[in-house]
Amino acid sequence: MELQKSPLAPASFPDMPTVDGVQLSTRACGIKYQGRTDVLLMAFDEGSTIGGVLTKSLTRSAPVECCQQHLKFGQVRAIVVNSGNANAFTGRLGSESVSRTVEATATELGCTKESVFIASTGVIGEPLPDERLTSALGDLKSDLSPDSWKAAAEAIMTTDTFAKGATVTTQIDGKTVTINGIAKGSGMIAPDMATMLSFVATDAALSSAAVQSLISLGSDLSFNAITVDSDTSTSDTVLLCATGKAGNSIYQDINAPELADFVSALNGLLKDLAHQVVRDGEGASKFVSISVSGAESDTAARKIGLAIANSPLVKTAVAGEDANWGRVVMAVGKSGEYADRDKLSIAMGGVTIAKDGQRVDGFDEGPVAEHMKGQDIEISVDVGVGSGNATVWTCDLTHGYIEINADYRS
Amino acid sequence: MELQKSPLAPASFPDMPTVDGVQLSTRACGIKYQGRTDVLLMAFDEGSTIGGVLTKSLTRSAPVECCQQHLKFGQVRAIVVNSGNANAFTGRLGSESVSRTVEATATELGCTKESVFIASTGVIGEPLPDERLTSALGDLKSDLSPDSWKAAAEAIMTTDTFAKGATVTTQIDGKTVTINGIAKGSGMIAPDMATMLSFVATDAALSSAAVQSLISLGSDLSFNAITVDSDTSTSDTVLLCATGKAGNSIYQDINAPELADFVSALNGLLKDLAHQVVRDGEGASKFVSISVSGAESDTAARKIGLAIANSPLVKTAVAGEDANWGRVVMAVGKSGEYADRDKLSIAMGGVTIAKDGQRVDGFDEGPVAEHMKGQDIEISVDVGVGSGNATVWTCDLTHGYIEINADYRS
Numbered sequence: 001m002e003l004q005k006s007p008l009a010p011a012s013f014p015d016m017p018t019v020d021g022v023q024l025s026t027r028a029c030g031i032k033y034q035g036r037t038d039v040l041l042m043a044f045d046e047g048s049t050i051g052g053v054l055t056k057s058l059t060r061s062a063p064v065e066c067c068q069q070h071l072k073f074g075q076v077r078a079i080v081v082n083s084g085n086a087n088a089f090t091g092r093l094g095s096e097s098v099s100r101t102v103e104a105t106a107t108e109l110g111c112t113k114e115s116v117f118i119a120s121t122g123v124i125g126e127p128l129p130d131e132r133l134t135s136a137l138g139d140l141k142s143d144l145s146p147d148s149w150k151a152a153a154e155a156i157m158t159t160d161t162f163a164k165g166a167t168v169t170t171q172i173d174g175k176t177v178t179i180n181g182i183a184k185g186s187g188m189i190a191p192d193m194a195t196m197l198s199f200v201a202t203d204a205a206l207s208s209a210a211v212q213s214l215i216s217l218g219s220d221l222s223f224n225a226i227t228v229d230s231d232t233s234t235s236d237t238v239l240l241c242a243t244g245k246a247g248n249s250i251y252q253d254i255n256a257p258e259l260a261d262f263v264s265a266l267n268g269l270l271k272d273l274a275h276q277v278v279r280d281g282e283g284a285s286k287f288v289s290i291s292v293s294g295a296e297s298d299t300a301a302r303k304i305g306l307a308i309a310n311s312p313l314v315k316t317a318v319a320g321e322d323a324n325w326g327r328v329v330m331a332v333g334k335s336g337e338y339a340d341r342d343k344l345s346i347a348m349g350g351v352t353i354a355k356d357g358q359r360v361d362g363f364d365e366g367p368v369a370e371h372m373k374g375q376d377i378e379i380s381v382d383v384g385v386g387s388g389n390a391t392v393w394t395c396d397l398t399h400g401y402i403e404i405n406a407d408y409r410s
Numbered sequence: 411m412e413l414q415k416s417p418l419a420p421a422s423f424p425d426m427p428t429v430d431g432v433q434l435s436t437r438a439c440g441i442k443y444q445g446r447t448d449v450l451l452m453a454f455d456e457g458s459t460i461g462g463v464l465t466k467s468l469t470r471s472a473p474v475e476c477c478q479q480h481l482k483f484g485q486v487r488a489i490v491v492n493s494g495n496a497n498a499f500t501g502r503l504g505s506e507s508v509s510r511t512v513e514a515t516a517t518e519l520g521c522t523k524e525s526v527f528i529a530s531t532g533v534i535g536e537p538l539p540d541e542r543l544t545s546a547l548g549d550l551k552s553d554l555s556p557d558s559w560k561a562a563a564e565a566i567m568t569t570d571t572f573a574k575g576a577t578v579t580t581q582i583d584g585k586t587v588t589i590n591g592i593a594k595g596s597g598m599i600a601p602d603m604a605t606m607l608s609f610v611a612t613d614a615a616l617s618s619a620a621v622q623s624l625i626s627l628g629s630d631l632s633f634n635a636i637t638v639d640s641d642t643s644t645s646d647t648v649l650l651c652a653t654g655k656a657g658n659s660i661y662q663d664i665n666a667p668e669l670a671d672f673v674s675a676l677n678g679l680l681k682d683l684a685h686q687v688v689r690d691g692e693g694a695s696k697f698v699s700i701s702v703s704g705a706e707s708d709t710a711a712r713k714i715g716l717a718i719a720n721s722p723l724v725k726t727a728v729a730g731e732d733a734n735w736g737r738v739v740m741a742v743g744k745s746g747e748y749a750d751r752d753k754l755s756i757a758m759g760g761v762t763i764a765k766d767g768q769r770v771d772g773f774d775e776g777p778v779a780e781h782m783k784g785q786d787i788e789i790s791v792d793v794g795v796g797s798g799n800a801t802v803w804t805c806d807l808t809h810g811y812i813e814i815n816a817d818y819r820s
Contacts, residue, residue: 055743056744056746057740057743057744058742058743058745058746058747058748058749058751059739059740059742059743059749059751059754060743060751088736088739089736089739089751089754089764089767089768089769090768091752091766091767091768092752093768123736124736124739124740125735125736125739125764125768125769126769229722229723231721231722231723231737231740231741231744232740232743232744233740234739234740234743311641312639312641312722312807312811312815313639313641313815316811316812316815316816317815317816319812319816320815320816322816325535326498326499326533326534326535327641329469329498329499329534329535329644330467330469330534330641330642330643330644331641332468332469333465333467333468333469333470333642333644334466334467334641334642335468336466336468337468338468339468339469341468341469341470341499342501342502344469344499354499354535356501357499357501358499358500358501358503358535359499359535359536396816397722397812397816398812398816399809399812401722401726401812402726402729402807402808402809402811402812405722405723405726405727405730406726406727406729406730406732406806406807406808
């Protein structure tokens with residue numbers, strides 16, 4: 001099946017600068033795909049720190065378990081990623097394959113095993129032919145270059161219709177700091193299941209503890225606030241690495257005022273990457289922002305937002321350009337979070353449709369109907385019981401989703 | 411939009427006998443639909459008891475709130491149902507409309523207000539023109555007849571493609587007892603949201619407490635074990651009424667051996683009605699039974715089952731006749747319930763595909779592929795950690811769902 005580029009894709013891949021202390025190389029190892037790069041090696045200079053956020057799935061893959069173990073040490077020298085085979089639900093064979101890859105990489109780069117991280121995406125339940133990968137490590141090492149960010153973003157794609165990258169420059173202590181990130185999104189290809197992966201690197205100097213806190217908090221506002229179809233991959237992995245080459249002072253407290261610009265730049269970059277994942281959601285024709293306010297807590301607001309974002313009835317209404325606020329009410333009700341039906345208000349495209357639990361008197365559907373025809377849809381809900389708020393992002397549910405996930409058979 | 415009859419519909423509506431003490435009448439009141447019956451009055455002889463299960467939605471409708479209040483009294487003389495307008499999210503106007511309908515019905519039938527129950531289904535957020543209904547109560551009363559079950563099933567339909575009914579005869583104390591039930595399903599019609607309603611009546615003699623326990627337990631195994639698209643209506647209502655005309659002794663304990671046949675017959679009827687709702691799911695082309703075993707508890711098993719049944723990726727795989735067990739693994743993982751990845755086994759159509767956390771060696775896809783082409787699909791999962799089990803039912807996710815919910819605009 002030839003997938004067409006998403007209509008919501010950014011105009012072009014950004015110009016990515018180098019990040020001091022980071023090198024990348026890619027290679028076509030024929031793990032599943034023929035004639036395209038499917039392995040990425042990211043190498044980091046000594047002293048680099050790492051933090052990460054992994055899928056909460058209880059059937060997580062062997063590579064995810066490896067990352068979980070190695071994150072405890074907080075040091076990184078290499079990330080090895082393959083696309084085409086997720087090495088998930090592969091039992092003992094899967095763990096052995098990860099061990100062999102870790103060991104071969106550590107030997108090749110002369111680093112500890114605990115500083116090697118593995119991520120895999122692609123078919124589930126098939127043993128990973130890891131020798132195709134490990135036998136290429138020598139070549140991957142010699143090809144390492146600080147400039148290969150676009151190639152890296154392409155090598156980790158599965159059914160993504162465009163490569164996803166973002167870059168930002170900011171300052172800590174007056175030192176210029178760069179952050180680069182790549183991601184791959186939630187495309188599925190029968191009988192496989194794809195995955196959300198993202199790798200972000202900066203030359204800032206940050207302790208392992210700070211890197212972990214930053215990526216945990218940042219993911220909450222980005223990768224953990226998006227949904228395409230409510231399905232959670234067994235392999236989702238987000239890693240943030242910091243090489244320290246920028247030479248700024250290290251702050252243990254991520255709330256230190258000196259880090260404020262950096263945190264804001266990082267969170268902006270994570271949100272950008274997360275939005276790109278949604279914009280490449282299967283069959284997506286509209287990008288939907290859902291803001292919830294007036295909830296009992298921020299957590300409750302996010303749960304309500306995700307209930308709306310995951311509702312097939314809301315998503316099909318958006319696809320149909322239908323300002324169907326009744327379906328939004330329904331989704332609020334099923335979230336399980338406290339809401340006051342008689343204080344609920346709902347707006348779309350900034351126009352209030354319902355207020356105090358009923359439709360606004362003399363509501364004029366015209367401007368809202370116009371908004372629904374656009375590519376960027378905004379839904380705001382106030383549930384009227386507190387001051388918690390959250391924003392989540394999703395795409396619509398279209399025939400394209402059914403085509404990708406039901407019509408095509410391998 | 412003309413909806414085609416579901417390919418999963420039963421061959422015909424069953425021959426429904428009368429239930430002593432129950433009379434029905436229907437009428438076209440033009441509440442929204444023109445030229446078709448849209449109001450149902452069910453009348454019960456004095457001494458009838460009632461129990462019910464209502465939507466857990468926190469944005470439930472005014473009629474649901476009325477049922478909730480009146481169920482505390484456990485007595486029933488009338489159920490008034492209208493289709494076309496759900497009277498949901500209508501604020502103060504909605505409650506007033508329900509009060510007027512209750513009062514007019516109580517006056518017309520000469521009964522207490524607490525013995526009148528209301529259910530509404532159809533558009534959300536529009537005030538219900540209840541005078542069209544109340545002004546017809548006189549005619550509805552004079553038309554009451556014990557034979558109108560099929561007409562009743564038709565009057566409560568919204569976008570259902572077939573009328574849903576079931577009947578069963580059993581015995582208590584050697585007395586013959588009849589149970590009749592009707593239901594309407596989850597069809598949606600833009601910009602409205604439809605609802606699951608079911609009304610079941612028996613001539614058995616049962617205390618209010620017993621009726622309530624019976625419908626609570628029975629719904630857990632039927633209406634609360636089905637899902638079409640994970641969306642919960644603001645109006646879901648299931649009521650069970652018992653007239654006592656069969657003259658059996660009253661048993662307070664629903665586990666009394668004398669009630670065993672009745673309970674089994676009732677649960678079978680509820681399951682039949684629930685399955686009919688799924689078989690009329692929007693766009694459904696396949697009926698899917700999902701059995702989960704080996705969970706920590708029956709509750710955990712049901713949660714895992716519903717995670718599988720609600721997964722868009724699993725539902726589209728079924729639509730595509732693809733035995734995609736990787737998506738089942740994913741859904742188990744996201745359920746949040748404990749499972750042992752390395753003990754998980756999955757079967758489709760009775761053929762084991764994966765066992766002990768990996769694909770069965772030399773697995774032959776042939777027989778499973780054949781099974782997936784049928785209309786009735788069976789998925790079994792053992793999660794390998796305990797002895798909890800549950801079965802849930804759903805339908806597949808097809809282009810038909812998108813057509814009904816996105817393509818059509820009112």
